[in-house]
Amino acid sequence: MLKTRLIPVLLLKNGLLVRSEGFHTHQVIGNPVHEAERFNEWNVDELVYLDISRDNQYDSRRDDTKVASLTDPLQILERVSQTCFMPLTWGGGIRTLDDMRQRFARGADKITINSQAVETPALISEAARQFGSQAIVVSVDAKKTATGDYEVMIHGGRVQTGLSVQDWVGIAESAGAGEIFLQSLDQDGMAEGYDVDLIRLVTSRVKIPVVACSGVGRFEDYAAGVEAGASAVAAANLWHFKELADRAGKRALAKAGISVRL
Amino acid sequence: MTQSNSAPSNLTRSTPLNSSKTSVGIVDYGRGNLTSVRNAIQAIGGNAQVIGDPANIDNISHLILPGVGAFGEAMERLHHSGWVSALHAHAMVRRRPLLGICLGMQLLMESGTEHGIHAGLGWIAGTVSKLTSTSDCRVPHIGWNDVELVTNSPLLVGLNTREDFYFVHSYAVRPTNESCVTGWCQQGERFAATLQQENLFATQFHPEKSQRAGLRLLENFLAC
Numbered sequence: 001m002l003k004t005r006l007i008p009v010l011l012l013k014n015g016l017l018v019r020s021e022g023f024h025t026h027q028v029i030g031n032p033v034h035e036a037e038r039f040n041e042w043n044v045d046e047l048v049y050l051d052i053s054r055d056n057q058y059d060s061r062r063d064d065t066k067v068a069s070l071t072d073p074l075q076i077l078e079r080v081s082q083t084c085f086m087p088l089t090w091g092g093g094i095r096t097l098d099d100m101r102q103r104f105a106r107g108a109d110k111i112t113i114n115s116q117a118v119e120t121p122a123l124i125s126e127a128a129r130q131f132g133s134q135a136i137v138v139s140v141d142a143k144k145t146a147t148g149d150y151e152v153m154i155h156g157g158r159v160q161t162g163l164s165v166q167d168w169v170g171i172a173e174s175a176g177a178g179e180i181f182l183q184s185l186d187q188d189g190m191a192e193g194y195d196v197d198l199i200r201l202v203t204s205r206v207k208i209p210v211v212a213c214s215g216v217g218r219f220e221d222y223a224a225g226v227e228a229g230a231s232a233v234a235a236a237n238l239w240h241f242k243e244l245a246d247r248a249g250k251r252a253l254a255k256a257g258i259s260v261r262l
Numbered sequence: 263m264t265q266s267n268s269a270p271s272n273l274t275r276s277t278p279l280n281s282s283k284t285s286v287g288i289v290d291y292g293r294g295n296l297t298s299v300r301n302a303i304q305a306i307g308g309n310a311q312v313i314g315d316p317a318n319i320d321n322i323s324h325l326i327l328p329g330v331g332a333f334g335e336a337m338e339r340l341h342h343s344g345w346v347s348a349l350h351a352h353a354m355v356r357r358r359p360l361l362g363i364c365l366g367m368q369l370l371m372e373s374g375t376e377h378g379i380h381a382g383l384g385w386i387a388g389t390v391s392k393l394t395s396t397s398d399c400r401v402p403h404i405g406w407n408d409v410e411l412v413t414n415s416p417l418l419v420g421l422n423t424r425e426d427f428y429f430v431h432s433y434a435v436r437p438t439n440e441s442c443v444t445g446w447c448q449q450g451e452r453f454a455a456t457l458q459q460e461n462l463f464a465t466q467f468h469p470e471k472s473q474r475a476g477l478r479l480l481e482n483f484l485a486c
Contacts, residue, residue, distance in 0.1 A: 002399070002449060003406040003426065043473050045406055082301050087428060087471050107297040109471065132330050134402055134430045178402070209404060231405070261406045261426045 003261040005045040005232035006222065006249050008239040009213060010035060012051045012073065012092070019237045020052070021189025023141070023157035029240050036080040039239075042246040045261055047084060048181070048211075048234060049077070050112070050139075051092030052156060074106055081107025091139055091181070100127055104135070112139040112181055115154035118161055118168070121175050128176030137211075138177040140169060142198055143185040150198055157185045165198070166205045173206040180206060181234075184214040189237060191217025196228040203229025219249045223256035284484050286310040287322035289349070289366075291329075291339045295470075299328050299363070302470035306481045316348030324484060325352050329365030333374030333390060333433070336365055337382060346383065354385065357461050359486045361417075364431055367457065367464035371435050386459050388437035399450030402432045407447055409455040409467065415444040417456065417463050417482050425475040427455070427467035434466060461486070 010032060011018050017035055018026040032049070039047055051073050077090055090103050091112030100111050111131075117124050117138050127136045141157050142150040142165045150165035161168075169180055182202055184195045194215045203210045209231035216222060216235035219242075225233040233253075239245045250260045286303050288296050290312045303310035303326075313319060327349065329336055340346050353360040362370050371382045374390040382390070395401040406426045411418045434453035437443060445456035447466070457464040463483060469476035 001407065002403070003408075005405055040473075081297060082305075085302055085305065085471065085473050085477055087430075087468075088298075104295060105297060107295070107301060109295055109298065134330070134404060179404070207400060209400070 001259050003045070004226050004230075004253060004258050005211075006246065006253065006260060007046045007048055007211060007232055007234035008039055008044055008245070009048045009050060009234050009236040011236055012049055012053065012076065014053050015073070015076065017240075018052075019189070019240060023185050023188055025189070026052070032076050033079045033083070035240075037083045039246075040084050040086065044086060044246050046087040046089070046232070047080075048089040048112075049080065049091070051090075053093070054156065074102060077103060077108060078106045089137060089181075091137070097123075097127060097130060100131060104131065110135045110137050110179070112137040114139040114141065115159075117172065118152060118154050118163065121171055124172055124175035124177055128178070133176050133178035133208075136177055137179045137181050138169075138172040139181040139183065140165060140172075140202070141183050141185055142195075144195075144198075150201065153185055166201055169202050169206050173208050177208060179208055179231075180210045182210055182212055182214075182230075187215030190215055191237070193217065193221040194225045194228070194233075196224050199225055199228035199230055219245075219252035220256075222249055222253050223258060226253070226256075226258050284308065284323045285321055286324045286326060286484065287313045287319050288326045288328065289345060290314040291336070291343050291345050295330065296328060298468075298470045299326055302477060302480055303484075306477050306484070308480075308484050314343075316344045319348055319352055322352065323358060324486070325349070325358070325360045326483075327360060327362045327366035327369065329363065329369065330430075331365060333365065333368060333376040333382070334378060334380035336369060337374075337380055340369070340383075349383065353462060359461050359463065359483065361483050362462070362464040363470070364466060364468060367466050368433060368435055370457075370462060370464055371437070374433070376433055385462055386435075386437060386442060386457065386464075387439060388435060390433050390435050392433050393431075393453065394450050396450045401450075402430065403449045404430050406472075407449060407467075409445040409447050411445045411456070413444045413458075415456070415458045415463075416486050417458060417479060418444060419482050419485075420478055421475055427465070427469070427472040427475060429455075429467045431466060435464075 017030040089110040090108040152163040211232040212225035212230035213234040222233040368390040443454040447455035469479045
């Protein structure tokens with residue numbers, strides 16, 4: 001039986017791991033390579049790295065770890081993939097097929113595209129044709145509107161698109177996306193649980209797997225994402241601030257009657 | 263991870279290696295995530311090289327045939343780059359171990375039905391066809407699923423009879439003689455997740471992405 005995946009999301013900003021709130025507040029919490037090793041030891045299902053840097057400065061400093069300073073996100077990817085024997089998804093700032101190729105060559109199994117996919121939807125179909133749909137994840141940042149609908153936001157949640165989330169995920173699926181990675185600007189960093197209405201809206205619109213993210217504050221929050229139709233449940237901040245986050249998350253899912261890889 | 267020393271290989275090598283050290287070649291024919299496979303082999307202490315030129319495999323003890331993409335196009339690429347005869351020399355003449363992963367497993371069969379009927383390498387009798395999609399079981403089959411390991415193939419030494427592995431595929435092999443199937447997976451239907459026929463080994467899942475169980479399987483392959 002296919003298991004529900006439980007996924008840690010690592011946010012990378014200028015070469016450092018950060019926690020995020022509302023897509024704007026980012027606090028440094030650690031070294032990206034060191035964390036990947038820890039998750040590998042925990043035997044997690046999958047790993048998602050999102051590079052949310054806005055400028056081109058990378059600096060992993062020699063802060064609290066023994067990992068040498070890495071100045072380039074591609075170098076970080078290369079190092080991470082050497083210690084990571086689980087599916088690895090890499091996203092952030094990917095605008096061209098060549099950007100994708102460089103990330104696959106350094107060990108990414110899947111890439112996520114977001115702003116550029118909205119601006120040029122043909123990029124999805126071209127990427128799916130070259131690398132296979134299974135490797136192309138479309139990441140969607142949703143924001144609730146005053147009327148209760150959901151709008152697609154791009155460029156780190158700063159730019160409105162006027163596109164409704166349900167229309168956009170349908171377009172992305174027909175273009176050849178293999179998976180949707182769904183984030184909520186409203187829930188990001190709030191630790192109040194997923195926006196289950198948003199998840200249900202997307203999972204009922206597409207047949208491809210949907211990875212739910214944003215809002216998990218307690219391990220018990222994961223199950224609601226699965227009940228809303230998500231094939232995988234993800235979180236970022238929680239993984240850094242709770243001990244044994246993998247075991248405890250899996251146990252909470254199993255307790256809710258969901259089949260997981262233990 | 264369970265350790266076991268009972269690894270009697272039932273393989274017969276007609277061409278013994280010059281060195282006792284294994285040397286792993288990863289077939290590069292322009293398809294597949296070769297970096298992941300190489301990283302995994304290196305992590306278990308193996309000496310792995312990605313090989314683009316089929317002329318360079320004489321000193322290779324163990325070949326890995328990875329692959330992502332469509333069956334017909336992959337076979338075409340193998341033919342054009344001269345890999346078909348090199349693979350044949352390694353696996354069928356020298357009888358050295360070969361591991362097919364994902365599409366690499368499917369290519370060992372006689373024919374595939376992805377976008378038309380295409381001839382495969384034809385070393386294992388049977389075909390490749392699409393998984394049946396049902397409302398509960400979406401295709402592509404992506405994620406961790408458990409495999410029931412049914413024989414004591416040297417590839418599976420030290421693994422539990424049921425292990426989770428990571429799958430990403432839409433097609434599966436249908437061997438004519440099921441006795442070569444060493445592991446079964448259930449996803450809408452029962453399909454072969456691992457195979458062995460003498461020195462030919464294959465997995466539909468990605469051992470290089472299947473954490474400890476996957477790394478153990480790769481270690482076992484290097485010991486074959």
